[in-house]
Every structure is written in C-alpha cells, then in structure tokens.
Amino acid sequence: xxxxxxxxxxxxxxxxxxxxxxxxxxxxxxxxxxxxxxxxxxxxxxxxxxxxxxxxxxxxxxxxxxxxxxxxxxxxxxxxxxxxxxxxxxxxxxxxxxxxxxxxxxxxxxxxxxxxxxxxxxxxxxxxxxxxxxxxxxxxx
Amino acid sequence: xxxxxxxxxxxxxxxxxxxxxxxxxxxxxxxxxxxxxxxxxxxxxxxxxxxxxxxxxxxxxxxxxxxxxxxxxxxxxxxxxxxxxxxxxxxxxxxxxxxxxxxxxxxxxxxxxxxxxxxxxxxxxxxxxxxxxxxxxxxxxxxxxxxx
Numbered sequence: 001x002x003x004x005x006x007x008x009x010x011x012x013x014x015x016x017x018x019x020x021x022x023x024x025x026x027x028x029x030x031x032x033x034x035x036x037x038x039x040x041x042x043x044x045x046x047x048x049x050x051x052x053x054x055x056x057x058x059x060x061x062x063x064x065x066x067x068x069x070x071x072x073x074x075x076x077x078x079x080x081x082x083x084x085x086x087x088x089x090x091x092x093x094x095x096x097x098x099x100x101x102x103x104x105x106x107x108x109x110x111x112x113x114x115x116x117x118x119x120x121x122x123x124x125x126x127x128x129x130x131x132x133x134x135x136x137x138x139x140x141x
Numbered sequence: 142x143x144x145x146x147x148x149x150x151x152x153x154x155x156x157x158x159x160x161x162x163x164x165x166x167x168x169x170x171x172x173x174x175x176x177x178x179x180x181x182x183x184x185x186x187x188x189x190x191x192x193x194x195x196x197x198x199x200x201x202x203x204x205x206x207x208x209x210x211x212x213x214x215x216x217x218x219x220x221x222x223x224x225x226x227x228x229x230x231x232x233x234x235x236x237x238x239x240x241x242x243x244x245x246x247x248x249x250x251x252x253x254x255x256x257x258x259x260x261x262x263x264x265x266x267x268x269x270x271x272x273x274x275x276x277x278x279x280x281x282x283x284x285x286x287x288x289x
C-alpha cells in the first residue's frame with residue numbers, strides 16, 4: 001500500500017514537473033504572429049474624426065497563444081486603411097497583438113466585421129481565421 | 142560557531158539591502174517637475190514595478206541603443222522624435238515590443254519579470270496611461286545614465 005502511494009506521489013510530481021516545463025516552454029517559445037506585409041494609407045491628420053464604439057465584448061485570437069478581448073465601450077478612431085479594410089486605433093489606451101514579441105496594433109474592420117489587426121510598426125496585416133461580427137455604433141458614446 | 146552564523150546572516154542581509162536600494166528620487170515627488178515635451182517629440186517611460194527576479198537586471202535597448210537597465214521598482218524616461226520604436230531586453234531570450242510614438246504622445250513600457258528555463262526573463266509590454274500612472278507613483282525615478 002505504502003509503495004503504491006509513493007509511486008503515485010512520484011507520478012504526480014513528474015506530471016506536475018512536466019506541466020511546469022510545458023508552461024515554461026510555451027511562454028518562451030511562443031510563435032511569431034503570422035502576418036503579411038500590407039501598404040497603409042493614412043488619413044491626413046485632422047481628418048481622423050471617425051470614431052466607433054464597440055457595444056459588445058469580442059474575444060479573438062490572432063495566434064494560438066495570446067488572445068485579445070475588444071471591450072464593450074472601447075472607442076476606436078479611424079486612422080487609415082489597407083487593402084484588407086479600414087484601420088482603427090484606440091482613442092485611449094493601448095492595443096497590442098502578441099506572439100513571441102509584442103506589437104502595437106490597430107483593428108482592421110471591413111464592413112461591420114473585424115477581419116484582423118494591423119501592426120503599426122511592421123506595416124503588416126494579421127488576419128483572423130474567421131472574421132468576427134462587431135456590434136458598433138458610430139461616434140463616441 | 143553560533144556567533145559566526147549570525148554574523149554571516151547579518152552580512153548577507155546587509156548585502157541584500159544594499160543591492161535592493163535603488164538610487165534616485167521618488168517619482169511622485171518629481172512628477173510635476175518633469176521637463177515639458179518638445180512640440181515635435183514624445184516621451185517613453187520605461188519602468189519595472191516588481192522586485193520579483195531581482196537578480197535579473199538586463200540592459201534595455203531602444204532601437205538597438207542601450208538606454209538603461211531593468212532596475213526593480215524604478216522608472217526612467219527618454220524623449221524621442223515621433224517615429225517607430227522597438228524596445229528589447231535580452232536575457233536567455235530576446236523579448237521586444239514595437240510601437241509608434243506620435244508628437245506630444247507619452248508611451249509607457251512596463252518590464253515584467255517572468256520565469257525562464259534557466260534564468261528569469263524581463264518582458265517589455267505597453268501599458269495604458271491610466272494603469273501606468275498609478276504604478277509610477279510607487280517607483281523611484283532614475284535617469285537613463287544612472288540606469289546604465
């Protein structure tokens with residue numbers, strides 16, 4: 001009986017160790033965010049008055065590792081566009097996408113759907129596997 | 142023998158405290174005295190609000206140039222022209238954050254210690270103003286040159 005308990009304890013320790021190692025590996029080896037280069041056309045400064053407000057939380061995952069939630073009530077300003085859709089940046093706060101590294105990004109919206117993200121520094125489009133319907137209202141609430 | 146053990150412990154505690162002391166001034170006392178931003182540039186605050194992983198204090202690079210060290214419980218800032226920037230820290234793996242800095246804009250980058258396979262890592266992340274300005278109040282303001 002005692003031998004069984006010791007063996008079970010050892011297995012649990014090994015399992016816990018393996019889980020910890022897996023978590024550490026995932027943290028350290030997160031994949032780069034998949035992206036494609038996308039030319040960006042910015043709105044002239046002063047023209048970026050188009051603001052939308054998100055009405056319902058939306059959780060999306062541009063990579064398998066780090067998801068992002070677009071919060072209800074968050075406001076986004078149109079700053080330009082790509083061939084994939086219009087690019088919006090947060091009116092206040094910060095939005096990033098994250099894989100192995102962290103990148104400041106904006107939302108790419110086509111019609112009323114979130115189709116992906118735009119990496120502002122890398123000038124690259126990060127597509128979503130499935131576009132997500134957004135509930136938006138025009139203007140600040 | 143007992144005396145020796147106590148002496149060693151006191152010495153270790155002293156060394157630890159000396160090591161933990163961060164040279165600088167409380168940020169909240171300096172906040173109102175910070176220099177004004179220039180019209181064409183922005184400001185980047187870089188801070189570490191945790192003592193976790195104290196021994197790991199890698200250099201912090203802004204577009205490849207060292208601007209300081211990830212000192213626990215400390216903050217420093219640099220003013221830069223508008224443009225695109227990349228902050229990296231290098232421990233066993235290189236972690237980076239990329240962002241845009243506009244004229245008159247202030248960006249906040251938090252350096253967060255995480256566990257690594259061999260040693261800890263310091264991961265830079267962008268933080269919203271509301272959250273960052275609260276955290277800065279508990280930190281020590283150091284200059285980039287002090288931080289190196």
